[in-house]
Amino acid sequence: MLDFLKRVYAFPFVAGTWVWLSLSGMFAYPYFYITGFNPKQLRYFLYFQGRVLQTAILFASAFYKKKIKKALPSQPSILIANHPCTYDTFLFFDFGIKDLVCIAKGWPFKIPIYGNFIKKAGYINTDNATSAQIIEQVKERFKEGLHVAIFPEGHRSLTTGRFHLLAFEISIKTESPLVPFVIKGLGQMLAPGEIFARWAKIEYVQLDSVDCKKFKGMPAGNLRMAQYVKNEIIKELEREN
Amino acid sequence: MEKMTRQEIIKTVNDALIKEFELKPEQMKPEANFFSDLGLDSLDAVDMVIVLEQAFKAKLRANYEVGKILTLNDLYDYIEQLMNNA
Numbered sequence: 082m083l084d085f086l087k088r089v090y091a092f093p094f095v096a097g098t099w100v101w102l103s104l105s106g107m108f109a110y111p112y113f114y115i116t117g118f119n120p121k122q123l124r125y126f127l128y129f130q131g132r133v134l135q136t137a138i139l140f141a142s143a144f145y146k147k148k149i150k151k152a153l154p155s156q157p158s159i160l161i162a163n164h165p166c167t168y169d170t171f172l173f174f175d176f177g178i179k180d181l182v183c184i185a186k187g188w189p190f191k192i193p194i195y196g197n198f199i200k201k202a203g204y205i206n207t208d209n210a211t212s213a214q215i216i217e218q219v220k221e222r223f224k225e226g227l228h229v230a231i232f233p234e235g236h237r238s239l240t241t242g243r244f245h246l247l248a249f250e251i252s253i254k255t256e257s258p259l260v261p262f263v264i265k266g267l268g269q270m271l272a273p274g275e276i277f278a279r280w281a282k283i284e285y286v287q288l289d290s291v292d293c294k295k296f297k298g299m300p301a302g303n304l305r306m307a308q309y310v311k312n313e314i315i316k317e318l319e320r321e322n
Numbered sequence: 323m324e325k326m327t328r329q330e331i332i333k334t335v336n337d338a339l340i341k342e343f344e345l346k347p348e349q350m351k352p353e354a355n356f357f358s359d360l361g362l363d364s365l366d367a368v369d370m371v372i373v374l375e376q377a378f379k380a381k382l383r384a385n386y387e388v389g390k391i392l393t394l395n396d397l398y399d400y401i402e403q404l405m406n407n408a
């Protein structure tokens with residue numbers, strides 16, 4: 082019964098986010114088409130979409146949404162997070178990070194309208210690309226002053242799964258800081274494979290940035306860095322809210 | 323890149339992939355496709371190159387063509403060819 086009430090409460094907010102994401106994209110598309118899909122404008126539009134979605138999550142959590150924010154490094158950085166929910170891609174916008182692109186597998190680029198937006202905004206597609214090619218693209222984004230976000234698990238997972246090495250390889254090869262974020266509660270609100278959300282407490286925690294120089298030159302430095310960051314994320318997940 | 327026999331290459335590749343991707347030894351058939359048989363995706367493919375570079379202590383990615391290496395056998399051939407050209 083309690084679970085049913087939690088679902089009834091959260092439903093209008095979460096359903097509203099899907100309507101918002103679809104309709105805002107459809108209405109904005111002609112403008113971007115006419116103006117030639119300006120990457121910066123697209124990134125700011127995605128930021129705006131994300132902020133509205135985060136507001137809906139705030140209501141869906143009945144204002145039990147907490148955020149621990151720290152200063153970002155002054156240079157463009159790699160941002161990573163655990164990945165329990167489909168809304169995670171909008172996490173970084175809640176921290177006010179506008180100048181951002183994500184690295185993703187091919188399928189989001191195939192979503193009508195949204196896929197075109199992220200492609201033109203400069204998001205990086207890993208399909209059919211080697212790490213060397215991806216790192217070159219990341220360097221280009223860094224030159225533009227953009228942060229680069231990646232979910233090292235690669236797919237949604239309630240328990241923290243195997244971390245792909247790409248984020249850590251990029252951090253070491255480009256000598257850029259890596260900033261881990263921890264998402265708590267979104268997996269309870271909308272678990273992988275579920276359609277109907279439920280009320281849950283949400284907490285977003287920004288951890289201290291990790292200096293890649295500690296791992297550079299070590300044998301299998303990227304693996305060690307991945308293990309270190311994963312442990313830090315797990316420790317934060319296990320900490321009581 | 324240190325010269326190895328084909329059997330040594332197969333063992334090094336298989337050991338590295340079994341450990342990194344938690345695969346079963348019986349899955350490591352030469353004709354196994356990375357995506358449809360071993361269940362890897364594009365992020366795994368990126369990891370695979372990093373892990374193999376560490377296993378062989380050599381750069382693989384300069385000439386690595388993702389679209390052309392689809393099976394384990396393609397990978398063994400590619401590494402063998404690299405060693406012969408080194």
